[in-house]
Amino acid sequence: MDIQRVGIVGCGLMGSGIAQCAAEAGCQVWVKEAEESFLAKGLARIHGAWDRAVAKGKVTEGQRSAWQKNLQGTLSFATLADCDLVVEAIPERLDLKLQTFAELDRILGPAAILCTNTSSLSVAQIGPVLEPTRLGRFAGLHFFNPVPVMPLVEIIRTLATTEETLAALRGFVQGLGKTAVMAPDAPGFVVNRLLVPYLLDAIRCAEQRLATPEDIDAAMKLGCGHPMGPLHLSDFIGLDTMQSVAEVLFDAFGEPRFKAPSLLRQLVASGRLGRKTGSGFYRWEGEKRLEALSL
Numbered sequence: 001m002d003i004q005r006v007g008i009v010g011c012g013l014m015g016s017g018i019a020q021c022a023a024e025a026g027c028q029v030w031v032k033e034a035e036e037s038f039l040a041k042g043l044a045r046i047h048g049a050w051d052r053a054v055a056k057g058k059v060t061e062g063q064r065s066a067w068q069k070n071l072q073g074t075l076s077f078a079t080l081a082d083c084d085l086v087v088e089a090i091p092e093r094l095d096l097k098l099q100t101f102a103e104l105d106r107i108l109g110p111a112a113i114l115c116t117n118t119s120s121l122s123v124a125q126i127g128p129v130l131e132p133t134r135l136g137r138f139a140g141l142h143f144f145n146p147v148p149v150m151p152l153v154e155i156i157r158t159l160a161t162t163e164e165t166l167a168a169l170r171g172f173v174q175g176l177g178k179t180a181v182m183a184p185d186a187p188g189f190v191v192n193r194l195l196v197p198y199l200l201d202a203i204r205c206a207e208q209r210l211a212t213p214e215d216i217d218a219a220m221k222l223g224c225g226h227p228m229g230p231l232h233l234s235d236f237i238g239l240d241t242m243q244s245v246a247e248v249l250f251d252a253f254g255e256p257r258f259k260a261p262s263l264l265r266q267l268v269a270s271g272r273l274g275r276k277t278g279s280g281f282y283r284w285e286g287e288k289r290l291e292a293l294s295l
């Protein structure tokens with residue numbers, strides 16, 4: 001199956017990135033938001049990225065206008081009715097996702113593939129709101145932030161997902177210029193199952209004063225060739241997000257390595273959520289990391 005028409009539900013951080021990549025890959029993209037102001041903000045983020053690329057000479061005016069033609073916004077689910085693939089990227093709340101998938105299942109044609117970009121919910125848990133005939137064409141498609149930059153997509157199959165659907169999704173991911181890996185429908189999939197305990201261990205090291213935050217980050221950056229240190233990365237992800245992902249993984253596996261350290265909880269409780277609030281392990285000015293703050 002060739003995926004040409006793509007619907008994205010939610011034009012926040014992830015949805016706008018997925019929409020941008022799909023439009024650049026030549027797909028006809030409709031992005032659906034809940035409210036006009038969120039739609040305008042999400043589309044402005046995408047158009048801003050394209051404008052910057054033209055200003056830097058990385059993209060021609062002609063390319064930008066072709067991409068712009070490929071992208072349209074909507075507030076109505078009905079506009080997505082002709083899509084070959086719809087990717088849901090709304091907030092990480094099961095109740096909202098169930099409502100959205102029930103609605104999508106009603107309006108989409110029988111051949112359409114439906115995917116969720118959830119990072120911590122079980123993909124199969126969404127299945128019961130779909131018609132049984134859709135279950136073969138339902139899967140997880142887990143992108144990484146920032147989507148236009150990160151080359152990996154995890155494809156998550158449920159026990160019902162067909163080989164034909166997986167092949168179509170692999171082709172779609174490849175068409176975006178990204179690499180797909182198959183991941184189990186288990187908490188954390190592959191990347192977060194390995195990454196989260198490492199980040200939590202780095203926080204425990206800071207808590208135990210093993211080294212300063214700057215030295216922990218420098219050690220992993222320079223000693224292991226990581227593009228950023230673990231405390232810097234935690235601030236980048238958001239410490240509240242880190243805490244909720246740790247809770248999901250600890251609930252699922254019960255292993256101490258997945259338990260949110262006390263220092264993480266204290267930072268979250270005091271409003272130091274990382275880059276997005278201007279302070280976490282470090283002080284931030286927008287995208288710029290400044291000095292480490294006291295712990």
Ligand SMILES: NC(=O)c1ccc[n+]([C@@H]2O[C@H](COP(=O)([O-])OP(=O)(O)OC[C@H]3O[C@@H](n4cnc5c(N)ncnc54)[C@H](O)[C@@H]3O)[C@@H](O)[C@H]2O)c1
Pocket residue numbers: 009010011012013014015032033034035038088089090091092093096100117118119120142143144145
């Ligand atoms: N942020 C990350 O680093 C990251 C990484 C991978 C996966 N994810 C997953 O992607 C999903 C989206 O995360 P995000 O960070 O983009 O969230 P976000 O809050 O930035 O964006 C969600 C958007 O969905 C919109 N929305 C809510 N209800 C809607 C509806 N009924 N119809 C259309 N739009 C609706 C909101 O207005 C908002 O703009 C979540 O499931 C999250 O777990 C996030």
